[in-house]
Amino acid sequence: MKKKALALTMAALMAASLTACGGSKPAETTAAAEAATTAADTAAADTSEAETTAAAKSDKVYKIATDTTFAPFEFENDKGEMVGVDLDILKAISEDQGFQYDLVVAGFSAAVTGLEAGEYDGVIAGMSITDERKAKYDFSEPYYDSGVGMAVTADSDITSYDGLKDKTVAAKIGTEGCAFAESIADQYGFTINQFEDSSSMYQDVLAGNSVACFDDYPVLGYEISRGTALKLPMDMERGSSYGFATLKGANPELVEMFDAGLKNLKDSGKYEEILNTYISK
Numbered sequence: 517m518k519k520k521a522l523a524l525t526m527a528a529l530m531a532a533s534l535t536a537c538g539g540s541k542p543a544e545t546t547a548a549a550e551a552a553t554t555a556a557d558t559a560a561a562d563t564s565e566a567e568t569t570a571a572a573k574s575d576k577v578y579k580i581a582t583d584t585t586f587a588p589f590e591f592e593n594d595k596g597e598m599v600g601v602d603l604d605i606l607k608a609i610s611e612d613q614g615f616q617y618d619l620v621v622a623g624f625s626a627a628v629t630g631l632e633a634g635e636y637d638g639v640i641a642g643m644s645i646t647d648e649r650k651a652k653y654d655f656s657e658p659y660y661d662s663g664v665g666m667a668v669t670a671d672s673d674i675t676s677y678d679g680l681k682d683k684t685v686a687a688k689i690g691t692e693g694c695a696f697a698e699s700i701a702d703q704y705g706f707t708i709n710q711f712e713d714s715s716s717m718y719q720d721v722l723a724g725n726s727v728a729c730f731d732d733y734p735v736l737g738y739e740i741s742r743g744t745a746l747k748l749p750m751d752m753e754r755g756s757s758y759g760f761a762t763l764k765g766a767n768p769e770l771v772e773m774f775d776a777g778l779k780n781l782k783d784s785g786k787y788e789e790i791l792n793t794y795i796s797k
């Protein structure tokens with residue numbers, strides 16, 4: 517039910533979106549999807565921590581944007597709460613470092629567009645650290661190794677990119693998966709249907725409109741482990757690591773706090789604990 521409703525909304529948004537992978541869209545279209553949650557109350561300053569920085573004492577409430585459906589990094593649980601590796605890490609770091617933030621569930625391309633427009637102070641959305649992006653954003657230290665993969669329906673006979681000839685594949689606007697699909701589209705002779713969010717992509721493949729989709733490998737793996745009738749016929753392509761991003765030079769103290777907090781989380785075992793909550797070994 518929920519997925520269908522989301523898919524419909526996203527289909528409507530699609531009509532207004534651009535065709536290029538790196539395409540952005542007007543900020544107004546994201547307003548409806550903007551369900552802000554606050555962690556400010558739970559992120560009360562703990563100035564006794566040795567690693568707490570001076571900036572932590574500021575009253576600033578950072579606006580941090582994330583994706584809508586990108587499990588296990590961010591997704592809505594059965595209770596309608598946004599949870600996931602990214603969000604738990606962010607919350608734990610904010611508590612460790614004593615800064616406050618409002619979470620904006622914007623969608624990936626909207627989060628990045630909003631960051632560029634100065635609407636958000638940071639993005640945590642399974643965002644891959646790439647050289648191209650490093651020119652525009654300041655990234656934290658990498659916190660998770662990932663990469664792009666191709667998924668097809670469980671009963672598909674496609675085993676390689678050769679099977680995509682004259683077919684349509686699904687990809688998500690502004691992502692590494694979309695950029696990868698675009699980079700091989702001519703060579704293998706397929707066209708790309710672009711979506712705003714991962715679940716709409718999966719629905720398009722399951723509905724048979726697209727024969728495959730390109731998304732981050734661990735995210736596809738998680739979706740499949742939850743019973744979605746997709747499979748990964750090939751190994752992971754184009755590896756990358758996720759980082760927390762701010763606009764270049766805009767919030768250096770925030771990146772500093774993220775890195776300091778991440779280190780503390782790793783040292784204390786909390787980071788491992790968060791991963792284990794969502795990802796089985």
Ligand code: GLN
Pocket residue numbers: 583586624641642643644645688690691692693732
């Ligand atoms: N890791 C991918 C990227 O940065 C996808 C991120 C996402 O869809 N949330 O492009």
